[in-house]
Amino acid sequence: MLMEEFRRKRVSAEVAAKAVHSGDWVEMGFGANMPRILEAALAERKEELFDVKARGGLLLAPLKMLELDPEGEHFTWLSYHLSGIERKYAQLGKAFYIPIKYSELPRYLRENLQTDVAMFQSAPMDEHGYFNFGVTISHFAAAISKARTVIIEINEDMPRVHGGYDHAIHISQVDYVVEGGHMGVPIVPEAEPSLVDRQIAEHLLPEIEDGSCIQLGIGGMPQALGKMIAQSDLKDLGVHSEMIADAYVDMFEAGVVNNKRKQRDLGRMVYTLAMGTQKLYDFLHDNTAIAAYPVDYTNDPWIASQNDKLISINSALEIDLSGQVCSETVGQAIFSGSGGQLDFVEAAYRSKGGKSFICLPSTYKDKSGQIQSRIKPLMTNGAVITDTRTTVQYVVTEYGKVNLKGLSTWQRAEQLIFLAHPKFREDLISEAEKLKIWRQSSKR
Ligand SMILES: CC(=O)SCCNC(=O)CCNC(=O)[C@H](O)C(C)(C)COP(=O)(O)OP(=O)(O)OC[C@H]1O[C@@H](n2cnc3c(N)ncnc32)[C@H](O)[C@@H]1OP(=O)(O)O
Numbered sequence: 518m519l520m521e522e523f524r525r526k527r528v529s530a531e532v533a534a535k536a537v538h539s540g541d542w543v544e545m546g547f548g549a550n551m552p553r554i555l556e557a558a559l560a561e562r563k564e565e566l567f568d569v570k571a572r573g574g575l576l577l578a579p580l581k582m583l584e585l586d587p588e589g590e591h592f593t594w595l596s597y598h599l600s601g602i603e604r605k606y607a608q609l610g611k612a613f614y615i616p617i618k619y620s621e622l623p624r625y626l627r628e629n630l631q632t633d634v635a636m637f638q639s640a641p642m643d644e645h646g647y648f649n650f651g652v653t654i655s656h657f658a659a660a661i662s663k664a665r666t667v668i669i670e671i672n673e674d675m676p677r678v679h680g681g682y683d684h685a686i687h688i689s690q691v692d693y694v695v696e697g698g699h700m701g702v703p704i705v706p707e708a709e710p711s712l713v714d715r716q717i718a719e720h721l722l723p724e725i726e727d728g729s730c731i732q733l734g735i736g737g738m739p740q741a742l743g744k745m746i747a748q749s750d751l752k753d754l755g756v757h758s759e760m761i762a763d764a765y766v767d768m769f770e771a772g773v774v775n776n777k778r779k780q781r782d783l784g785r786m787v788y789t790l791a792m793g794t795q796k797l798y799d800f801l802h803d804n805t806a807i808a809a810y811p812v813d814y815t816n817d818p819w820i821a822s823q824n825d826k827l828i829s830i831n832s833a834l835e836i837d838l839s840g841q842v843c844s845e846t847v848g849q850a851i852f853s854g855s856g857g858q859l860d861f862v863e864a865a866y867r868s869k870g871g872k873s874f875i876c877l878p879s880t881y882k883d884k885s886g887q888i889q890s891r892i893k894p895l896m897t898n899g900a901v902i903t904d905t906r907t908t909v910q911y912v913v914t915e916y917g918k919v920n921l922k923g924l925s926t927w928q929r930a931e932q933l934i935f936l937a938h939p940k941f942r943e944d945l946i947s948e949a950e951k952l953k954i955w956r957q958s959s960k961r
Pocket residue numbers: 732733734735736737738758759760831832833834835844845847848852853854855856857858861881882883890891
């Protein structure tokens with residue numbers, strides 16, 4: 518019966534792409550689950566289609582739609598979180614960002630957004646008729662629940678993962694199936710820890726206790742810190758994270774992570790989005806130690822915080838002297854997205870014994886190669902606040918760490934200036950004086 522239904526629904530990518538009509542909103546996967554042959558087939562229909570809006574994000578390969586339609590006359594790309602490729606599109610005005618609080622994205626889809634066609638990549642159908650989403654679970658089930666037409670692109674190399682719920686879709690909910698063969702899963706290389714990452718880890722590691730539950734954010738630094746946690750003497754760590762990458766495999770294989778002291782999903786590593794090398798994808802496949810969930814489970818601060826000693830480690834681009842954090846724009850230009858950063862900043866602080874860390878190098882290099890401070894008196898004009906100053910707990914740079922909770926404006930300014938690169942401290946003090954937030958305290 519199942520195979521009969523499968524055969525009935527199996528079509529070529531060209532036929533499936535005909536389900537999209539002019540004016541439609543199309544949900545197109547996320548990260549490593551982007552349906553690649555369907556996207557290409559849709560792009561080829563350029564001359565027949567107008568005003569098609571496609572949503573996705575964290576693109577790991579260029580879009581054929583924008584290659585064939587460089588002026589965006591037929592297709593518009595909207596991203597929930599910009600990768601490097603999408604950042605370039607956005608700079609050219611070819612892609613647009615959708616601001617999200619990631620835990621809420623499934624609700625936006627269920628309640629606010631129009632979705633005409635949903636197309637996602639998945640593992641091959643199992644003997645019970647389920648297509649497993651594998652590396653990205655995210656918001657797919659919510660999009661499917663609203664779509665007029667649901668199309669699955671089978672990738673024979675997609676891992677089949679164990680999950681809580683909504684990590685798979687049944688053939689009865691699918692309109693078309695397209696077979697993609699062995700397509701590989703896009704590889705995102707591991708980041709090697711830099712000197713600054715190591716210095717930050719030295720400030721951070723004493724704050725993590727045996728039995729803590731870990732969340733590491735996106736970007737080079739949190740993942741590099743994960744590799745260093747893997748080499749530490751910590752014991753019985755758990756994982757409840759939005760994203761997982763190779764560092765989690767290192768922590769698990771080193772025996773540092775065993776999930777045995779978690780209050781929620783005991784014995785299982787929880788995630789909604791995986792991006793890394795083949796090492797990660799092999800680790801995920803058919804692994805009972807894994808539980809994949811939709812993002813409104815992983816990132817819900819109430820759920821995540823049920824794990825005691827939840828440690829959230831995320832990165833930022835800029836922080837001002839009052840503690841406002843920008844992790845998503847450079848000035849007004851979108852760089853990445855808010856993602857689930859605020860979800861986990863809130864969750865970790867809410868968790869019993871939990872702590873949230875915003876870790877950032879004190880400087881960056883500008884286009885002329887000069888170092889500039891990431892700690893600013895005021896936010897750069899147009900910069901978006903990812904975490905308000907009332908939500909931020911620990912801030913860590915290579916020069917130390919501070920817990921901002923409960924500190925006054927002058928204490929925040931003073932403590933954050935201590936975390937700045939020495940080259941910028943005098944200027945920051947003069948700016949703080951002008952802003953009337955400088956009062957030297959008796960001791961650090
Ligand atoms: C995933 C989970 O489980 S929870 C959710 C986590 N999600 C988030 O944290 C979402 C928001 N965060 C992010 O998108 C990322 O962590 C970021 C953007 C903050 C950091 O990403 P990274 O890739 O590590 O950025 P990095 O610090 O290396 O800086 C990137 C570039 O911006 C430049 N830059 C950094 N800060 C600034 C600044 N203040 N002004 C101008 N340029 C800057 C850097 O020089 C670098 O340039 P380069 O690419 O030419 O070398």
